[in-house]
Every structure is written in C-alpha cells, then in structure tokens.
Amino acid sequence: MELAGPSHHPGANPDAAADAAVAPFGAPGTEADPAAADPTASRRPRREEARHCAWCGRPLPDQGRVGRPRRYCAQPCRQRAYERRAAVQRGGLPEDAVVLSAAELADLQDRLFQLRCAAEDVASAAAEGADPAELGELATGLADTARGLERLR
Known part of the structure; x- marks a missing residue:
C-alpha cells in the first residue's frame, strides 16, 4: 500500500515539509545549514594533517x-x-x-648549526648560478636537515 502526501512515519511532523519550504536560506535544519548536512562537522579537527x-x-x-x-x-x-x-x-x-639537559641542549644547537649551514649552501649556490639539479639536491638536503630538527625528543 502506497501513501500519497506527507510522510506518515510515527513521530513525523506532516507540516515539516511546508515549514522547510518557507524557512530562510541557511536557517538551522535546512539544506543550506552545514550542521544539518553533517552534525559532526563542528567536532572534527580543522586540520586534516x-x-x-x-x-x-x-x-x-x-x-x-x-x-x-x-x-x-x-x-x-x-x-x-x-x-x-x-x-x-x-x-x-x-x-x-x-626543560633540556646539557646534552640535549648541545644536540639541539648542533642540529640548528647544521640547518643554518645547509641554508647557506643553498643561498651561495644560487648566488653563484648553480644549475637547477645541484640546487635541487641542496634544497633536498636542507629539507632533510629541517625534518631532523623537527623531532626535539
């Protein structure tokens, strides 16, 4: 048996379709309301990293x-x-x-020095007109050094 007209589910509001048709754009519970489309949207972390x-x-x-x-x-x-x-x-x-121990501080200072040296190598190679392959290799080394520095522990 097929019913015509508004939904006849228990607890359904037969006037809901009419209310949605006249609700202002973006009103809560409407299609334009992002929270209505995905109720967990506000609880998700903003960064997808x-x-x-x-x-x-x-x-x-x-x-x-x-x-x-x-x-x-x-x-x-x-x-x-x-x-x-x-x-x-x-x-x-x-x-x-x-709080860092003396050994941890010395290690951090060494890695910062390595990073600075790698950056200076890239800058001096660029100033001397190095070919793109060499610059790419130096830039990769700089990125690797920076990645190693990111890990503080």
Missing part, C-alpha cells in the same frame, strides 16, 4: 571518528609525559616550560 605523539613526535594512527583523539602513541610515552608534568608542578615552573 597527520597527528603526532605529544611526547616522542611519532605519527599517530588514524583512530576513526569515535572517542577522544589520542595524544600519545603508547603507554610509555604517556607515562613520560605524566612524569614531566609532575616534575614541572613540583619545580614551580610554568606548564609550558621546556
């Missing part, structure tokens, strides 16, 4: 849509982050403080 572990910087696997997004790749990273937060609270440092 890969997420990284808050402790070690490794890429996190795509978790899907359910639940809170992961911050750490594994339990040891989560534990190290907890220990750091607890140490910061005991030491009276601000929560966003970065």
Whole structure:
C-alpha cells in the first residue's frame, strides 16, 4: 500500500515539509545549514594533517571518528609525559616550560648549526648560478636537515 502526501512515519511532523519550504536560506535544519548536512562537522579537527605523539613526535594512527583523539602513541610515552608534568608542578615552573639537559641542549644547537649551514649552501649556490639539479639536491638536503630538527625528543 502506497501513501500519497506527507510522510506518515510515527513521530513525523506532516507540516515539516511546508515549514522547510518557507524557512530562510541557511536557517538551522535546512539544506543550506552545514550542521544539518553533517552534525559532526563542528567536532572534527580543522586540520586534516597527520597527528603526532605529544611526547616522542611519532605519527599517530588514524583512530576513526569515535572517542577522544589520542595524544600519545603508547603507554610509555604517556607515562613520560605524566612524569614531566609532575616534575614541572613540583619545580614551580610554568606548564609550558621546556626543560633540556646539557646534552640535549648541545644536540639541539648542533642540529640548528647544521640547518643554518645547509641554508647557506643553498643561498651561495644560487648566488653563484648553480644549475637547477645541484640546487635541487641542496634544497633536498636542507629539507632533510629541517625534518631532523623537527623531532626535539
């Protein structure tokens, strides 16, 4: 049996079709309202980039849509982050403080120096009129050095 006219589902509002026809463009619940098209749109992260572990910087696997997004790749990273937060609270440092050992600081300074040298190599090769293949090779080396510097831990 086929019913003509408005939807006859239990709980359906027979006047809804008429209301939608006169609702202003972009009104909540209309086709032009982005939230009506996708109710989870406001909860999705704005960036579609890969997420990284808050402790070690490794890429996190795509978790899907359910639940809170992961911050750490594994339990040891989560534990190290907890220990750091607890140490910061005991030491009276601000929560966003970065604490480095002398060896970590020396390593960071070395990697920054390598990055500067790679950038200077690209600049001097460009100034000397190097061929595009050589410039491409130097630029690739610069990008590799910068990628290595991104990983602070």
